[in-house]
Amino acid sequence: MTLLDVKNLVQHFPTGRGKAVQAVNGVDFTVDAGETLALVGESGSGKTTIGRCVLGLIQPTGGSILFHGEPMGGRRTLRSPELRGRMQLVFQEPAESLDPRIVVGRTIGEPMAALGASRADREKAVRLAAQRVGLPERLLGSYPAELSMGLQQRVGIARAVVSRPELIVLDEPTSALDPSARAEIIDLLIRLQKELGTAYLFISHDLSTVRYLSHRVAVLYLGSIVEQGPSAELFAAPRHPYSVGLLASVLLPNPELRRESTIRLEGEIPSPIDLPPGCPLEGRCPLAIARCREMPPVETVSPGHTVRCWRHADVAQMEQAVDYFERFQIEAERILTPAPSKQEEQWAN
Numbered sequence: 001m002t003l004l005d006v007k008n009l010v011q012h013f014p015t016g017r018g019k020a021v022q023a024v025n026g027v028d029f030t031v032d033a034g035e036t037l038a039l040v041g042e043s044g045s046g047k048t049t050i051g052r053c054v055l056g057l058i059q060p061t062g063g064s065i066l067f068h069g070e071p072m073g074g075r076r077t078l079r080s081p082e083l084r085g086r087m088q089l090v091f092q093e094p095a096e097s098l099d100p101r102i103v104v105g106r107t108i109g110e111p112m113a114a115l116g117a118s119r120a121d122r123e124k125a126v127r128l129a130a131q132r133v134g135l136p137e138r139l140l141g142s143y144p145a146e147l148s149m150g151l152q153q154r155v156g157i158a159r160a161v162v163s164r165p166e167l168i169v170l171d172e173p174t175s176a177l178d179p180s181a182r183a184e185i186i187d188l189l190i191r192l193q194k195e196l197g198t199a200y201l202f203i204s205h206d207l208s209t210v211r212y213l214s215h216r217v218a219v220l221y222l223g224s225i226v227e228q229g230p231s232a233e234l235f236a237a238p239r240h241p242y243s244v245g246l247l248a249s250v251l252l253p254n255p256e257l258r259r260e261s262t263i264r265l266e267g268e269i270p271s272p273i274d275l276p277p278g279c280p281l282e283g284r285c286p287l288a289i290a291r292c293r294e295m296p297p298v299e300t301v302s303p304g305h306t307v308r309c310w311r312h313a314d315v316a317q318m319e320q321a322v323d324y325f326e327r328f329q330i331e332a333e334r335i336l337t338p339a340p341s342k343q344e345e346q347w348a349n
């Protein structure tokens with residue numbers, strides 16, 4: 001069942017000099033009940049802006065966002081009475097999203113209070129949510145500053161799941177965490193999705209976590225989705241030069257896995273105020289031809305997989321030999337598996 005249907009979404013922010021930051025430029029995607037769609041891209045590619053539009057927090061310049069077939073925006077936001085508790089948000093910085101003066105048990109219960117739950121129901125829901133996210137009950141009376149960053153993020157997630165929402169927008173939920181807390185939070189999010197059937201819109205620039213969590217991936221560049229497809233397919237055989245560049249850049253730090261990438265992106269990202277008339281990647285793409293400079297690429301669609309690139313057939317051919325999927329598996333495991341502690345090492349020997 002389609003939960004969220006985003007069509008031709010456009011978000012431009014006027015700069016005051018007759019120009020505008022073209023943050024989102026005609027984006028289409030859907031999210032089904034219970035699935036995870038990852039929005040990936042470098043800083044400034046428009047991920048957070050899309051998340052804010054989806055939750056009705058900003059009014060898009062154009063296009064439509066349907067949640068259960070009804071448009072978002074105007075008075076219909078995640079806080080409107082009809083949608084309260086059905087959509088939630090988890091932020092990147094747990095400390096900033098929690099009120100330092102309020103004990104975490106009360107913070108977790110906020111969505112239930114907004115729904116008008118009785119005190120007894122609220123307390124029951126808070127205990128259940130804390131249990132679900134692995135937050136010991138004795139910590140419910142603590143203040144955020146008394147908890148580690150990983151536990152603070154568990155509080156943020158408990159607050160998001162307490163009302164059993166259908167959709168959670170997760171905005172870089174693990175990027176502020178150390179590797180071991182990150183791995184735990186990823187496992188937790190996967191488990192919660194299985195238990196509760198919640199859909200996730202997972203915003204991230206970190207491809208190694210995206211690979212673990214998402215069913216489908218949409219790759220954003222300068223406010224456009226350049227490639228979108230099933231996660232396994234996109235990681236195994238990316239079809240857009242930008243996706244290849246992103247994947248290769250994650251693998252580059254590890255010399256064991258490094259391979260001379262066939263496609264390297266160099267040069268400056270154009271300004272979102274002055275986007276080029278053709279493909280926005282043209283100036284950085286080693287495969288670019290005259291047509292790329294002159295005309296924006298049309299979207300090529302094969303079942304479940306879209307790509308916007310005039311050279312996509314050549315990319316597919318060039319990248320066939322690279323098993324990114326296998327390389328990612330190894331690299332993601334290396335990144336996500338915490339090094340054993342000194343004590344563990346002593347026990348092992």
Ligand SMILES: Nc1ncnc2c1ncn2[C@@H]1O[C@H](COP(=O)(O)OP(=O)(O)OP(=O)(O)O)[C@@H](O)[C@H]1O
Pocket residue numbers: 013021022023041042043044045046047048049050205272
């Ligand atoms: N309120 C605003 N006014 C003007 N420009 C904005 C506003 N919000 C975002 N932008 C611009 O829109 C573009 C997209 O920003 P956005 O925060 O959505 O990107 P992002 O991919 O989420 O980046 P990051 O990973 O750094 O959060 C950027 O150029 C940003 O400067």
